[in-house]
Amino acid sequence: MAQTGGHFDVIGGAGYWMEMVKCQDACPVHTDACGYVNAIAEGRDEDAYRMARATNPFASICGRVCGAPCEANCRRGSLDSPVSIRALKRFATDRFGPENGDFKSYREGCNQQMLPQNRGDYEPVAVVGAGVAGLTVAHDLAQVGYKVTVFEAYSAPGGMLTAGVPVFRLPRDLVMAEINAILSLGIELKCNQRLGRDFTIESLRAQGFKAVFLGVGLPKGRKLDLPGANLSGVYDGMDFLRAFNEGNPLPVGKRIIVIGGGNVAYDVARSAVRPLELLGHTDTMADIERGESVAYDVARSAMRMSGDKEVHVVCLEKRSEMPADEIEVTEGAEEGLVLHNSRGPREIVGRDGKVAGLRTVECSAVFDANGRFNPSFNEANVEEIPADTIIFSIGQSSDLSFLQPGDGVESNRGLIKVDPETYQTSAPDVFACGDIAHGPRLFINAIRSAQIAARSMHDFLRGTRSEETVRSSWSPAVYTMREGWDQLRRHHPPVVDAAERASSLQVIEDTYPADVARAQASRCLRCNVNTVFDTAMCLACTGCVDICPENLIRLTGMAEVCRTSEGRDWVASMLAVAPADLDKYDKAQLDSLGGVMMKDETTCIRCGLCAARCPSHAITMQRFDFHRMCVTFPGLNPKLKHGSNALEVRSEEGNGQVKQKSHAQERP
Numbered sequence: 001m002a003q004t005g006g007h008f009d010v011i012g013g014a015g016y017w018m019e020m021v022k023c024q025d026a027c028p029v030h031t032d033a034c035g036y037v038n039a040i041a042e043g044r045d046e047d048a049y050r051m052a053r054a055t056n057p058f059a060s061i062c063g064r065v066c067g068a069p070c071e072a073n074c075r076r077g078s079l080d081s082p083v084s085i086r087a088l089k090r091f092a093t094d095r096f097g098p099e100n101g102d103f104k105s106y107r108e109g110c111n112q113q114m115l116p117q118n119r120g121d122y123e124p125v126a127v128v129g130a131g132v133a134g135l136t137v138a139h140d141l142a143q144v145g146y147k148v149t150v151f152e153a154y155s156a157p158g159g160m161l162t163a164g165v166p167v168f169r170l171p172r173d174l175v176m177a178e179i180n181a182i183l184s185l186g187i188e189l190k191c192n193q194r195l196g197r198d199f200t201i202e203s204l205r206a207q208g209f210k211a212v213f214l215g216v217g218l219p220k221g222r223k224l225d226l227p228g229a230n231l232s233g234v235y236d237g238m239d240f241l242r243a244f245n246e247g248n249p250l251p252v253g254k255r256i257i258v259i260g261g262g263n264v265a266y267d268v269a270r271s272a273v274r275p276l277e278l279l280g281h282t283d284t285m286a287d288i289e290r291g292e293s294v295a296y297d298v299a300r301s302a303m304r305m306s307g308d309k310e311v312h313v314v315c316l317e318k319r320s321e322m323p324a325d326e327i328e329v330t331e332g333a334e335e336g337l338v339l340h341n342s343r344g345p346r347e348i349v350g351r352d353g354k355v356a357g358l359r360t361v362e363c364s365a366v367f368d369a370n371g372r373f374n375p376s377f378n379e380a381n382v383e384e385i386p387a388d389t390i391i392f393s394i395g396q397s398s399d400l401s402f403l404q405p406g407d408g409v410e411s412n413r414g415l416i417k418v419d420p421e422t423y424q425t426s427a428p429d430v431f432a433c434g435d436i437a438h439g440p441r442l443f444i445n446a447i448r449s450a451q452i453a454a455r456s457m458h459d460f461l462r463g464t465r466s467e468e469t470v471r472s473s474w475s476p477a478v479y480t481m482r483e484g485w486d487q488l489r490r491h492h493p494p495v496v497d498a499a500e501r502a503s504s505l506q507v508i509e510d511t512y513p514a515d516v517a518r519a520q521a522s523r524c525l526r527c528n529v530n531t532v533f534d535t536a537m538c539l540a541c542t543g544c545v546d547i548c549p550e551n552l553i554r555l556t557g558m559a560e561v562c563r564t565s566e567g568r569d570w571v572a573s574m575l576a577v578a579p580a581d582l583d584k585y586d587k588a589q590l591d592s593l594g595g596v597m598m599k600d601e602t603t604c605i606r607c608g609l610c611a612a613r614c615p616s617h618a619i620t621m622q623r624f625d626f627h628r629m630c631v632t633f634p635g636l637n638p639k640l641k642h643g644s645n646a647l648e649v650r651s652e653e654g655n656g657q658v659k660q661k662s663h664a665q666e667r668p
């Protein structure tokens with residue numbers, strides 16, 4: 001059986017095989033989802049945790065609330081429905097994550113190879129904002145040897161983890177546990193420190209911070225400039241959620257309208273439907289640090305009260321166009337939300353200075369002929385929805401009031417301008433990423449951009465050039481598929497009953513019981529296993545064609561291969577002729593040149609029957625593993641601007657000695 005040992009590739013070299021593992025390829029931090037799902041299937045839960053944690057400092061949190069691009073790309077989704085990768089991650093993190101009160105697996109699970117290898121006792125760096133972006137930068141730089149201080153405007157760290165995501169989706173003790181694991185790497189956190197109010201970028205420089213990271217996110221909500229938007233009872237969704245999550249809910253009436261059709265609008269609406277008047281206290285970070293949990297008791301009292309509140313969601317989109325995840329819309333409906341699709345808000349109707357309703361018109365199309373967001377309306381179709389509270393949830397915006405001309409940091413359309421490859425701002429010693437640099441995305445995108453930003457900061461400070469490479473290896477695939485795995489349906493993890501959850505702050509989703517987790521994990525199609533054909537050994541017996549249960553292997557002539565330009569180029573190269581010369585051959589002549597085995601990778605279930613059937617062992621099932629790593633070279637990174645605001649650039653030479661150099665010398 002052909003086998004190679006581990007070897008290094010530039011990313012492009014292993015590209016085809018990496019793209020075959022679609023979950024890992026789609027994950028911005030390239031978590032080995034296929035690896036941990038199969039480890040769970042085999043009962044290796046600690047291995048699973050380590051794989052989930054390796055490239056992600058927020059594995060436990062992502063196990064609860066990741067937007068899960070891995071699932072959107074899971075190959076099983078093209079057969080029936082994707083493997084429940086996110087919920088399976090939670091199954092592993094529940095057992096070994098820092099929420100168990102022990103940081104050992106968290107520390108040991110970190111893939112140190114992803115971090116720059118030249119470690120030392122390095123200079124102080126400042127991180128502004130304790131959201132996932134800021135804390136990921138802190139996590140990476142602290143491990144390399146920097147003295148990291150994180151400055152956070154609010155009284156608790158977490159950014160949207162604590163201010164945005166409602167407590168019933170993400171328990172705050174879990175958030176605090178994972179943040180504490182990061183802080184335990186030797187990071188200093190200073191809360192109630194707002195950039196622009198308590199300090200400036202210039203003052204950080206003056207205090208001796210040699211580089212500054214801005215991970216300040218998009219903290220503000222947006223409102224539409226409608227008549228009546230200033231009436232009492234009109235809020236923006238971010239103010240509403242922050243207050244809700246801090247345990248001081250804003251006063252609302254009995255008929256609430258949430259304007260917006262995205263996931264954040266559903267966070268707002270599903271929070272609003274809960275009994276705010278009784279839930280005057282959610283578990284704040286201070287409660288959690290004191291080890292007290294009062295929210296659950298309060299929620300139980302709330303359940304005994306009958307709610308007469310109505311929450312309506314009004315959005316431009318048709319039901320099928322809504323940006324909110326299907327599960328949000330479904331669970332929201334179960335909790336009693338009333339959805340009004342294809343309605344555009346026109347006016348907030350007031351009475352005695354207070355909200356009395358929302359006047360809407362029909363939205364006939366959200367997108368124009370070019371697919372751009374450009375809503376058109378049927379003004380004749382008017383509907384007024386009675387309400388006493390209106391909450392806008394139509395997007396987030398930045399607060400860059402802290403920027404001063406002397407900072408040298410430029411912004412564009414409310415975002416900080418960065419080099420998208422390095423996340424360096426226009427001021428060489430200032431870096432920024434996360435939502436404030438790339439706009440609103442997912443936690444996992446902010447984590448990924450922060451990993452790149454941390455590496456760039458290291459290169460900037462050390463005068464080095466770091467690159468990401470891939471270490472890949474092939475080995476014989478040894479596995480068995482669980483009986484009936486191809487028939488198993490996806491099961492959502494258990495959730496609290498709709499009536500109970502709508503009247504409490506209970507965390508909605510529970511974890512899989514172990515037997516269900518293993519069964520769900522066994523649905524994985526093992527995209528990291530490949531059917532490798534050795535053409536020299538093939539007898540063209542077509543045994544593999546006959547046995548394939550999915551009918552996806554075919555023996556075909558060269559004429560068919562030549563139908564695609566890719567196939568044509570391949571045949572031409574095999575025959576050592578120019579592609580245009582193939583026009584001289586007719587079908588029979590092309591087919592007489594030989595045949596090829598064609599396999600449709602999209603629906604292969606890796607059952608291995610073709611390999612077992614092959615009489616000449618021309619087909620083998622081989623496992624492809626790859627891990628990203630950071631390789632740091634001496635010499636300046638040409639993608640970075642060096643030399644700035646009174647900063648001295650250090651250059652670490654290959655011999656490990658650190659020399660001071662002037663900026664003029666360093667400029668590429």
Ligand SMILES: Cc1cc2nc3c(=O)[nH]c(=O)nc-3n(C[C@H](O)[C@H](O)[C@H](O)COP(=O)(O)OP(=O)(O)OC[C@H]3O[C@@H](n4cnc5c(N)ncnc54)[C@H](O)[C@@H]3O)c2cc1C
Pocket residue numbers: 065066067068128129130131132133134151152153154157158159160161164165193194195196215216217218219241264267396402433434435436440441442443444446
């Ligand atoms: C309501 C809501 C729910 C979401 N749910 C999900 C989800 O379920 N899954 C998912 O993948 N993504 C979700 N997202 C998206 C996700 O929250 C963001 O992509 C992510 O938080 C971006 O991280 P960040 O670190 O850039 O910003 P943030 O998380 O916003 O962190 C920024 C931090 O900077 C601090 N800060 C701001 N200004 C200053 C200042 N001047 N001085 C000091 N500190 C400052 C803030 O207080 C905050 O702590 C959600 C977003 C929202 C709004």
